[in-house]
Amino acid sequence: xxxxxxxxxxxxxxxxxxxxxxxxxGTLFGPITVAYETFGTLNAxxxxxVFIIHALTGDSHVTSAEDNDTVTPGWWDKLVGKGKxxxxxxxxxxxxxxxxxxxxxTGPSSINPETxxxxxxxxxxxxxxxxxxxxKKLVDHLGIHTLxxxxxxxxxxxxxxxxxxxxxxxxxxxxxxxxxxxxxxxxIAFYEVGRNAILADPNYNGGDYYESKHPDNGLTIARMLxxxxxxxxxxxxxxxxxNFQNETKAGEYPYANFGPMFAIESYLRYQGKxxxxxxxxxxxxxxxxxxxIYDATNNAAIPLTDVLKNVKGKSLFISFNSDWHFTPADxxxxxxxxxxxxxxxxxxxxxxxxxxxxxxxxxNELESIVSSFIKNVRRI
Amino acid sequence: MKLPKEEINNIILNEIKEDSKVLDLGCGDGTxxxxxxxxxxxxxxxxxxxxxxxxxxxxxxxxxIHWNLDNLPLDFPDSSYDxxxxxxxxxxxxxxxxLILEILRVGKExxxxxxxxxxxxxxxxxxxxxxxxxxxxxxxxxxxxxxxKLLTIKDFIxxxxxxxxxxxxxxxxxxxxxQHTKIKFLPNIMADIAVxxxxxxx
Numbered sequence: 001x002x003x004x005x006x007x008x009x010x011x012x013x014x015x016x017x018x019x020x021x022x023x024x025x026g027t028l029f030g031p032i033t034v035a036y037e038t039f040g041t042l043n044a045x046x047x048x049x050v051f052i053i054h055a056l057t058g059d060s061h062v063t064s065a066e067d068n069d070t071v072t073p074g075w076w077d078k079l080v081g082k083g084k085x086x087x088x089x090x091x092x093x094x095x096x097x098x099x100x101x102x103x104x105x106t107g108p109s110s111i112n113p114e115t116x117x118x119x120x121x122x123x124x125x126x127x128x129x130x131x132x133x134x135x136k137k138l139v140d141h142l143g144i145h146t147l148x149x150x151x152x153x154x155x156x157x158x159x160x161x162x163x164x165x166x167x168x169x170x171x172x173x174x175x176x177x178x179x180x181x182x183x184x185x186x187x188i189a190f191y192e193v194g195r196n197a198i199l200a201d202p203n204y205n206g207g208d209y210y211e212s213k214h215p216d217n218g219l220t221i222a223r224m225l226x227x228x229x230x231x232x233x234x235x236x237x238x239x240x241x242x243n244f245q246n247e248t249k250a251g252e253y254p255y256a257n258f259g260p261m262f263a264i265e266s267y268l269r270y271q272g273k274x275x276x277x278x279x280x281x282x283x284x285x286x287x288x289x290x291x292x293i294y295d296a297t298n299n300a301a302i303p304l305t306d307v308l309k310n311v312k313g314k315s316l317f318i319s320f321n322s323d324w325h326f327t328p329a330d331x332x333x334x335x336x337x338x339x340x341x342x343x344x345x346x347x348x349x350x351x352x353x354x355x356x357x358x359x360x361x362x363x364n365e366l367e368s369i370v371s372s373f374i375k376n377v378r379r380i
Numbered sequence: 381m382k383l384p385k386e387e388i389n390n391i392i393l394n395e396i397k398e399d400s401k402v403l404d405l406g407c408g409d410g411t412x413x414x415x416x417x418x419x420x421x422x423x424x425x426x427x428x429x430x431x432x433x434x435x436x437x438x439x440x441x442x443x444x445i446h447w448n449l450d451n452l453p454l455d456f457p458d459s460s461y462d463x464x465x466x467x468x469x470x471x472x473x474x475x476x477x478x479l480i481l482e483i484l485r486v487g488k489e490x491x492x493x494x495x496x497x498x499x500x501x502x503x504x505x506x507x508x509x510x511x512x513x514x515x516x517x518x519x520x521x522x523x524x525x526x527x528x529k530l531l532t533i534k535d536f537i538x539x540x541x542x543x544x545x546x547x548x549x550x551x552x553x554x555x556x557x558x559q560h561t562k563i564k565f566l567p568n569i570m571a572d573i574a575v576x577x578x579x580x581x582x
Contacts, residue, residue: 316438332455335445336455336456336457340456342423342460344443345425345443346437346438346442346443347444347445348431348444350431365431365435368435369438373438375439376440
């Protein structure tokens, strides 16, 4: 089964037709195509562009605002759209599928023109720096010199940090939500179990599975596991508790042995099953690894203050107090570095019981913070 | 130059150098910090723990950091600010002693203001009514007050002497219907609010 992209307004930018895009490790790669969507109108001064970066498994479809034919929900509809915090009536919103992804931008499931087959594991181990460099090329291609803001959550927030480091002049402000400049070993551990589930799936076949059965079981298990890290013990308890999947009398169990007995089990299986319909296992391996490898300080070779020292505009960091994937302490380290540098930095640790997923859910405080912050952004 | 009605804000403004780095602890809705940014072009960070107040700061375009002043030590580097300001908040924290010492580590100088619990109106209410005093600067009842560590001007001066803290300037104010007027005579009895500029004696 191949992934179909249902979005009406998706556009493609051919970054390069040749093998001439220099990756962080020095090797050359190409061709590269970037799938992106834009919402709203770029003004004459070209100073109302907002670049939004998706998390691990997101895509360019950040909002359903301008889907004319069929409305497909956007992954950040709560925050982005007409009259929303990031108002597409005011701002020109750009969102692209990440380099290495599987929703239209070049990734391991793309065809390698040298072989005529999907790259699979011959795709290079790209980095967040490479992904951000591709995003910057798209912004250049759209004729925008300075963005109003670059915003993202989770892997998207890590990418914003890389923008602050690689392209500090390219935006008047930066918004980093539920993110860190490096992944903790606990989170690497969770993603490693997920990757192992994919690699151990007999259908994985060394990454060369596109013409046969896909490693759906492995990818399902990887998603089930990762999904737990996006929730909090409180939210999972509140939503599912020890409820059974079917009505059961006390002292009875509805299933023999290992069928989905509890509601939480069934929920995770459903989430995993739904995920394999829209995501490529190789992209999942590459993107999780990219996230785990990332350390903006290059494994402490550079002080964090040096990484962030060239930022000129305002920055905003937001964490959620129940998030254990990227914790408030992860945000604080960056905020502290910005304070030390005397930069204009704002930090809010929002009270939410929903864990890492909180940034995608309805949250009035998050919405007013983001909207007020962007309104007050000046040209650098 | 635009000046606010509040005499106390003017006193603070006069003590702030142009383009300096200022940290306003317990900045509330950011009114004072905005005033300092507009008039002295300071690089200012506000600190508050209340999300509603933080949002009001962001609406004003102020850089504000979410931090609880009872969470000590302050995780900010040594001497990273020219001036640290703590207005009408000292009496609301759990560890005022530790907080003042932290303020003088983080800032080269500090301005502190607090309601004087030695003022005559407070003394009068306590003596004659035998009840917890209520004033315009301390308007709450005993059971819902955020003001938990009340002090007098004399107490503060003693504290500075005991902790090698230099008092650089001081100003005393009488409150009347939300307006403050400067006074000099018998401050520990006459003043409702005290403002001190201090630094650590090296």
